[in-house]
Amino acid sequence: MSMADLRPTAYLNARLVDPDSGYDGPGALIVAEGVIADVAHRPCLEGLSADVAIVDCEGRALIPGLIDIRVKTGEPGAEPKETLKSASRAAAAGGVASIVIQPDTDPAVDEPAVLDFILRRARDIELVHVHAAGAATRGLKGVNMAELGLMAEAGALYFTDVDHAVADSKVFRRVLSYARAFGRPVAHRPADPYLTVGAVATEGELAGRLGLPSAPAIAERIMLERDLALAQLTGARLIVDQITTADALESLARARALGADVVATASINHLSFNEVDIGDYRTFCRLDPPLRAEADRQALIEAVASGLVKVITSAHTPAPAEDKRLPFSEAAAGAVGLETLLPALLTLHHEGRCPLIDLIRAVTLAPAELLGLPGGRLKRGAPADVTLCDLDAPLVIDAAKLLSKSKNSPFDGRRLQGRVLATVVDGRAIYRADD
Amino acid sequence: MPTPEKNDPPDIEGLVRERMFALSGRHFISVASLNRPEAERLLDLADAFVSLSRAREKKLTLLRGRTLVNLFFESSTRTQSSFEIAAKRLGADTVNMSPRTSSVTKGETLIDTAVTLNAMKPDLLVVRHSASGAASLLSQKVGCSVINAGDGWHEHPTQALLDALTLRRAFGSVEGLVVAICGDVLHSRVARSNVGLLQMLGARVRLVGPPTLMPAGADQWGAEVFHDMRAGITGVDVVMMLRLQLERMDGAFVPSTREYFRFFGLDAEKLSLAKPHVRVMHPGPMNRGVEIESGVADDLDVSLIQQQVEMGVAARMAVLATLAAQLDEPSLSNSGA
Numbered sequence A: 001m002s003m004a005d006l007r008p009t010a011y012l013n014a015r016l017v018d019p020d021s022g023y024d025g026p027g028a029l030i031v032a033e034g035v036i037a038d039v040a041h042r043p044c045l046e047g048l049s050a051d052v053a054i055v056d057c058e059g060r061a062l063i064p065g066l067i068d069i070r071v072k073t074g075e076p077g078a079e080p081k082e083t084l085k086s087a088s089r090a091a092a093a094g095g096v097a098s099i100v101i102q103p104d105t106d107p108a109v110d111e112p113a114v115l116d117f118i119l120r121r122a123r124d125i126e127l128v129h130v131h132a133a134g135a136a137t138r139g140l141k142g143v144n145m146a147e148l149g150l151m152a153e154a155g156a157l158y159f160t161d162v163d164h165a166v167a168d169s170k171v172f173r174r175v176l177s178y179a180r181a182f183g184r185p186v187a188h189r190p191a192d193p194y195l196t197v198g199a200v201a202t203e204g205e206l207a208g209r210l211g212l213p214s215a216p217a218i219a220e221r222i223m224l225e226r227d228l229a230l231a232q233l234t235g236a237r238l239i240v241d242q243i244t245t246a247d248a249l250e251s252l253a254r255a256r257a258l259g260a261d262v263v264a265t266a267s268i269n270h271l272s273f274n275e276v277d278i279g280d281y282r283t284f285c286r287l288d289p290p291l292r293a294e295a296d297r298q299a300l301i302e303a304v305a306s307g308l309v310k311v312i313t314s315a316h317t318p319a320p321a322e323d324k325r326l327p328f329s330e331a332a333a334g335a336v337g338l339e340t341l342l343p344a345l346l347t348l349h350h351e352g353r354c355p356l357i358d359l360i361r362a363v364t365l366a367p368a369e370l371l372g373l374p375g376g377r378l379k380r381g382a383p384a385d386v387t388l389c390d391l392d393a394p395l396v397i398d399a400a401k402l403l404s405k406s407k408n409s410p411f412d413g414r415r416l417q418g419r420v421l422a423t424v425v426d427g428r429a430i431y432r433a434d435d
Numbered sequence B: 001m002p003t004p005e006k007n008d009p010p011d012i013e014g015l016v017r018e019r020m021f022a023l024s025g026r027h028f029i030s031v032a033s034l035n036r037p038e039a040e041r042l043l044d045l046a047d048a049f050v051s052l053s054r055a056r057e058k059k060l061t062l063l064r065g066r067t068l069v070n071l072f073f074e075s076s077t078r079t080q081s082s083f084e085i086a087a088k089r090l091g092a093d094t095v096n097m098s099p100r101t102s103s104v105t106k107g108e109t110l111i112d113t114a115v116t117l118n119a120m121k122p123d124l125l126v127v128r129h130s131a132s133g134a135a136s137l138l139s140q141k142v143g144c145s146v147i148n149a150g151d152g153w154h155e156h157p158t159q160a161l162l163d164a165l166t167l168r169r170a171f172g173s174v175e176g177l178v179v180a181i182c183g184d185v186l187h188s189r190v191a192r193s194n195v196g197l198l199q200m201l202g203a204r205v206r207l208v209g210p211p212t213l214m215p216a217g218a219d220q221w222g223a224e225v226f227h228d229m230r231a232g233i234t235g236v237d238v239v240m241m242l243r244l245q246l247e248r249m250d251g252a253f254v255p256s257t258r259e260y261f262r263f264f265g266l267d268a269e270k271l272s273l274a275k276p277h278v279r280v281m282h283p284g285p286m287n288r289g290v291e292i293e294s295g296v297a298d299d300l301d302v303s304l305i306q307q308q309v310e311m312g313v314a315a316r317m318a319v320l321a322t323l324a325a326q327l328d329e330p331s332l333s334n335s336g337a
Helices: A086-095 A110-125 A150-154 A169-181 A203-208 A218-234 A248-257 A268-272 A296-308 A341-350 A356-361 A365-371 B010-021 B035-055 B077-089 B111-120 B134-139 B157-171 B187-198 B229-233 B259-266 B305-328 B329-334
Strands: A010-017 A023-032 A036-039 A054-055 A063-064 A066-071 A097-100 A127-134 A184-190 A239-242 A262-265 A312-314 A384-397 A414-423 A428-432 B067-073 B093-097 B124-129 B145-149 B178-182 B204-207 B223-226 B238-241 B279-281
Touching: A010 A384, A023 B305, A036 B305, A066 A086, A066 A341, A066 A365, A066 A384, A086 A097, A086 A110, A110 A127, A110 A150, A150 A169, A169 A218, A169 B187, A218 A239, A218 A248, A218 A341, A239 B010, A239 B204, A248 A262, A248 A296, A248 B259, A262 A268, A262 A296, A268 A296, A268 A312, A268 A341, A296 A356, A296 A428, A312 A341, A312 A365, A341 A356, A341 A384, A341 A414, A428 B204, A428 B223, B010 B035, B035 B077, B035 B187, B067 B077, B067 B111, B077 B093, B077 B124, B077 B145, B077 B157, B077 B305, B111 B124, B111 B134, B134 B145, B145 B157, B145 B305, B157 B187, B157 B279, B157 B305, B178 B187, B178 B229, B187 B204, B204 B229, B223 B229, B279 B305
Parallel strands: A010 A054, A010 A063, A066 A097, A097 A127, A184 A239, A239 A262, A262 A312, B067 B093, B067 B124, B124 B145, B178 B204, B178 B238, B204 B223, B238 B279
Antiparallel strands: A010 A023, A023 A036, A063 A384, A384 A414, A414 A428
């Protein structure tokens, strides 16, 4: 292994931001044999042996490598959209050290062989850590349970039918209680499937004026209330996938106050955009769940700041131009996000909405704790997954330059503040901005 | 605007020339792209085209050498022939395409079709499509002028223009009229375009329909919303009925046809609540006995439905001529009202 040949490296003169220790200040890190060998809360280290490579961070921020738990690729089944390799390169460029692949591939990841295929393919790429989630039901059809136990054994970190609702409460109850026996959480995106059928926008004045089929925002809370009740009934650990509305956040707060074992995620898109961004039918802003009212976006930011929403994801969903260059209601839903996740988060921070360390926690330590991963922290013995970034550098996103095979970024042309300079995974520098 | 004396031989061409102008935008997608002076000028010009259409010699050369393509992804005999006649009266060459039955079924996308057509260098592209925003999308990908002939539930701006023309000729002015737009507002592009244009021209608009067929937020469009048709048409000058698609009636949005007619169909009894001089409009095609009683639709003292069809040609001629003028001389568009 090349890793063993790597010289130990000292990252000096950095600003460490570590949600695990709560430390945000001057510091230095030593990385050796793929793990963090030492952490110091002062910029310089004395008495380093001559064989240690020195990296002067020049005061830039060193944060744990990001962990993105909701990433779609097109492999297997739709490789022109995105492969595991192209997604891994995009992740590296975005400072993301670990990704969790969603099971809605073709064939779906509803049995261990497909899961194994993805993990083996990913191992050969040797860039970021690639993990996978398994389907909750066979073929994501919401009828029969998938092989949850065998997939857990093969490495599935959690179970989800991704964008498909498990409408049948009996089926979802069984999935929750069965998954619990294998110690895996179940994610479900709350959306009443009947209220939302055919909808491409959030019901309201704007969608009405644009003449777009829409569903009321309350469809989210309706399904969430069911999910929370079933989680309580089964004692299972529920991941509320992509919460977006103020109403649903209130339900979540009530359930958490009662001690429910539930963790909610938010996508960076719903934190950064509102329904008005659809504008003149911009299909890059056609998302699922659809963009919400500004009041919902503000409530979501508030919920991240208060810790009610613990995890932020990119909701990376590649869609090629031919699937997006269509009338709005016929265009594919979703946006790529691996490369814009961190800059968009840092932009939220600069807007003064949320302390830096809390935003960083939502993409590092929180997902690590949720899924039992060793990364996400700057701690002696943890994997040497670190991201060097310039917290202040301005940049304009040019979708054409993204490394993802699909360029469907709603951030195209947007000015963001905060740039990834280098990404280190297992002690190896896998990305440098100057490359 | 001076109009010729009744006994003079009308110089229609001179009148048209006098009233010609160039539209400020390259496309005609939404009534929101108009301002009031521009809308009034379009109606003035359309008035002249009405005279032309009623004359023995109906043909002008304003669009000579221009090619107009009717690209109808949804079939509509009425609108398509209206555009075709309008273009021909202005001297354009016209081609009709219905891609539902040709390339689109072979997997060609809307944009592929448009780009292919664009390469044949048409000057004016009239588009109807079942998806909201389709005309806007096309306009971003082609070099010619795009005219929206209906995109999903979004807009049908030439319909609003012809309705305004019909009303102006019937009442003298749109300003101050109270207009009730009744029926399936949710799925109606006609309603959305009319709300925008009629309000711009100074009318007071009411929207009348069952809650299941009223878009969320319609009360924020500047119109008053009624779910009781009797209340909604009491004291109005104009009742504009909308077509209700039959497949929306069988328990999906309303319980049944007969229940719909009972509460939201226009009959003489309900109409008696409006002002005595009330006029009735319908964009067609009508479902007689569902949204409108035949007696009302065919009462020539009340119904403007036939006039609407006639005004359709004139209003579309005005749009085509002013767009072509913009193509000829884009700088004209800055000359103002």
